Amino acid sequence: LACLALTGLLVAACMPERSVVPPYYKDMARVDAAVDAPSAQQMISSYRQSNGAGSLTIDPALMRAAQAQAAAMARAGDVKASLSAGNGLAARLGAVGETNTYAVENVSAGYRTLAEAFSGWRDSPKHNAVMLDDRATRMGIATAYASGSKHKVFWSLVLAAPPTVPATCNIAELACGRFAVREPERIALLHRRADGETERWSYGALQAASGRFANALAAKGVTRGERVALLLPQAPETLIAHLAIYRMGAIAVPLASLFGAEALRYRLEHSGAAAIVTDAAGLAKLEALGDALPELRLRIVTGEVAGALPEGTSGFDALLAAAREDFETLATGPDDP
Numbered sequence: 001l002a003c004l005a006l007t008g009l010l011v012a013a014c015m016p017e018r019s020v021v022p023p024y025y026k027d028m029a030r031v032d033a034a035v036d037a038p039s040a041q042q043m044i045s046s047y048r049q050s051n052g053a054g055s056l057t058i059d060p061a062l063m064r065a066a067q068a069q070a071a072a073m074a075r076a077g078d079v080k081a082s083l084s085a086g087n088g089l090a091a092r093l094g095a096v097g098e099t100n101t102y103a104v105e106n107v108s109a110g111y112r113t114l115a116e117a118f119s120g121w122r123d124s125p126k127h128n129a130v131m132l133d134d135r136a137t138r139m140g141i142a143t144a145y146a147s148g149s150k151h152k153v154f155w156s157l158v159l160a161a162p163p164t165v166p167a168t169c170n171i172a173e174l175a176c177g178r179f180a181v182r183e184p185e186r187i188a189l190l191h192r193r194a195d196g197e198t199e200r201w202s203y204g205a206l207q208a209a210s211g212r213f214a215n216a217l218a219a220k221g222v223t224r225g226e227r228v229a230l231l232l233p234q235a236p237e238t239l240i241a242h243l244a245i246y247r248m249g250a251i252a253v254p255l256a257s258l259f260g261a262e263a264l265r266y267r268l269e270h271s272g273a274a275a276i277v278t279d280a281a282g283l284a285k286l287e288a289l290g291d292a293l294p295e296l297r298l299r300i301v302t303g304e305v306a307g308a309l310p311e312g313t314s315g316f317d318a319l320l321a322a323a324r325e326d327f328e329t330l331a332t333g334p335d336d337p
């Protein structure tokens with residue numbers, strides 16, 4: 001046994017060591033290949049620093065934009081064919097949530113490794129200028145493989161400046177409105193109801209419902225800058241109310257459903273809420289407070305309530321049914337409350 005063990009050790013010692021390919025030289029001409037983003041970031045940042053520019057950080061949104069462009073080039077089998085009208089860099093960045101962003105990009109094909117791509121970009125004045133753009137602080141990089149193309153490997157490098165805050169910025173527009181225009185049928189929300197059925201809400205449907213609720217709130221006297229409390233579980237009505245409040249420039253005051261009556265009184269009183277949207281359980285807690293909240297002039301309840309609604313209380317569904325869905329979202333500023 002000792003001889004066999006010694007023989008095994010001797011054989012192992014004679015075997016050549018497996019060579020580890022550095023990520024810079026990893027062949028990208030494979031379906032399962034993916035460029036090593038940290039290595040690319042280190043390589044390009046070092047090059048920038050040696051030329052007086054700042055280092056870069058990897059940005060998830062820019063990585064998605066780069067991957068989408070690399071895939072588009074691979075599908076087209078050509079770089080220029082993928083850059084059709086309407087598919088410019090600004091549009092592609094907008095698709096990943098980057099708006100009003102200064103950005104530049106390198107798109108190319110044929111390089112098999114990261115080292116080859118870097119060398120090619122460095123030796124091309126146009127591509128080199130992109131890598132050394134001194135306004136850029138973030139990057140995304142990706143490749144895509146097309147076996148039927150003569151180029152085989154397609155590269156996309158996106159560099160961008162820090163995100164800028166636009167003069168007008170409405171959360172409802174960013175979260176729903178812009179998608180309702182571009183892709184109204186796209187699913188935005190899946191809600192599993194208590195009966196086990198799943199509700200599907202598209203961006204278009206949410207935009208229409210939030211427009212109705214914003215009109216309903218305005219008709220009830222809620223104005224820009226007023227506080228509207230939300231005492232609701234996670235449900236479509238909660239999202240619709242949030243969007244409507246943002247669209248009309250009011251201020252949402254989220255409240256936990258587990259709050260007791262006294263905790264609610266304190267928060268509603270100190271926030272100065274003029275209205276509240278709640279369910280039957282929340283309405284019962286409000287009723288227990290009696291007249292302790294004189295500023296809370298409007299109560300809206302979702303779902304079913306046993307018996308007639310108390311004075312000053314409106315049904316959520318009834319308000320939506322009676323209101324128009326067209327509502328112009330206010331151009332609120334980034335510093336508005």
